[in-house]
Amino acid sequence: xxxxxxxxxxxxxxxxxxxxxxxxxxxxxxxxxxxxxxxxxxxxxxxxxxxxxxxxxxxxxxxxxxxxxxxxxxxxxxxxxxxxxxxxxxxxxxxxxxxxxxxxxxxxxxxxxxxxxxxxxxxxxxxxxxxxxxxxxxxxxxxxxxxxxxxxxxxxxxxxxxxxxxxxxxxxxxxxxxxxxxxxxxxxxxxxxxxxxxxxxxxxxxxxxxxxxxxxxxxxxxxxxxxxxxxxxxxxxxxxxxxx
Numbered sequence: 001x002x003x004x005x006x007x008x009x010x011x012x013x014x015x016x017x018x019x020x021x022x023x024x025x026x027x028x029x030x031x032x033x034x035x036x037x038x039x040x041x042x043x044x045x046x047x048x049x050x051x052x053x054x055x056x057x058x059x060x061x062x063x064x065x066x067x068x069x070x071x072x073x074x075x076x077x078x079x080x081x082x083x084x085x086x087x088x089x090x091x092x093x094x095x096x097x098x099x100x101x102x103x104x105x106x107x108x109x110x111x112x113x114x115x116x117x118x119x120x121x122x123x124x125x126x127x128x129x130x131x132x133x134x135x136x137x138x139x140x141x142x143x144x145x146x147x148x149x150x151x152x153x154x155x156x157x158x159x160x161x162x163x164x165x166x167x168x169x170x171x172x173x174x175x176x177x178x179x180x181x182x183x184x185x186x187x188x189x190x191x192x193x194x195x196x197x198x199x200x201x202x203x204x205x206x207x208x209x210x211x212x213x214x215x216x217x218x219x220x221x222x223x224x225x226x227x228x229x230x231x232x233x234x235x236x237x238x239x240x241x242x243x244x
Contacts, residue, residue, distance in 0.1 A: 039184060042140040043191040046202075046241050049147065049167060052118035053243045059115070063165050063244060065092050065108030065149065074114040083110060091151035091164040105175075106135055108149045108165075120147075132171075139169050142235075145179040146170065149243070163242040170207075170238050178207025178236045182217050185237040186228040192241070197228055204228065207238040 056064045060073075063086075067073075070084035078084030084107065087093070092104045112118045120137040132138040132146025139145045148168040171177030180188075185204045186195060193200040197218045205223040207214040217237035219226030228237075 035184075038140055039187045040191065043188050045140060046167060046188075046192060049118065049120075050241070050243050052112055053165065055117050056112060056115055057244070059117075062086065062088060063090070063092055063108070064111040064115070064117075065104040065106075065165075066090065067111055070107070070111055070114070077114055078110070083107070084114070086111070092149050093151055105148055105150045106130070109136060139179070141169060141180045141184065144171055148175045150175065163244055165242075165244040167241040167243055168238070169240065174209070176208035176238055178209070178214050178217070178238055180237045180239065181235055182228040182232050182237055183230050185217065185239050186230060188239075189228075198225065201242040202239065203242075204237045204239045207236050 053064060056062075060067055062068070066086035066088055068085055068088035070086065071078050074084060086104045086107055092108055109120050113120060121133055121135070130136060130146070130148070132144050136146040136148050139147055146169075148170055149165055150168065151164050151166065168175050169179050171179055182204075185197075189195050189197065189200075189202045189204065193202040197204040204217055206217045213222055213224075214236045215221070215224070216229050216232045216234055218224035218228055
């Protein structure tokens with residue numbers, strides 16, 4: 001009587017290992033493709049916001065959010081004068097509203113939407129806090145990461161060092177919070193600009209949490225002043241794009 005011996009032969013085991021390897025490679029390739037598409041869409045989103053800003057300026061002669069006559073133009077669609085007017089000083093600041101006190105950073109999105117040029121979420125926040133997806137548009141970098149616009153010169157030694165309107169990409173409720181890994185920030189920088197964290201319209205710096213800098217986005221202490229740390233996979237970068 002013949003006995004059937006159980007188990008796999010070496011050939012069978014080799015075939016199984018090859019199949020597993022192909023599946024793993026396929027998953028990794030799929031993840032890389034998804035990541036590439038996501039970062040490409042983020043770059044396209046930033047370009048869209050930049051183009052909409054320029055169209056608004058050409059049409060109204062003010063930056064979105066800075067127009068002092070928003071209530072006159074859009075009336076009851078604004079909700080109130082506070083929701084709709086900037087101070088007309090040529091820069092996006094954290095005051096405005098003809099002294100009524102809203103943040104122009106949020107009125108930026110309200111005026112863009114009311115103009116019909118670009119409809120994005122925008123609303124005045126309560127008590128100084130804000131939420132991505134509600135008060136400012138949410139970025140593709142991840143849940144809670146938003147686009148916050150303000151005149152800025154806060155990235156230290158950079159070229160250009162400041163602008164009247166910069167699109168900050170940061171975590172909810174903190175315009176300085178880290179939002180992306182160095183590799184992701186560098187990839188978007190390369191797609192849109194020069195791949196250099198310190199120069200051009202797209203720039204990056206070490207993020208900040210609880211009043212302390214989170215090192216590892218770019219080399220150097222504090223905000224950093226060097227190249228991207230591409231072997232660091234942690235979310236440590238805050239970024240900005242100069243709109244004007």
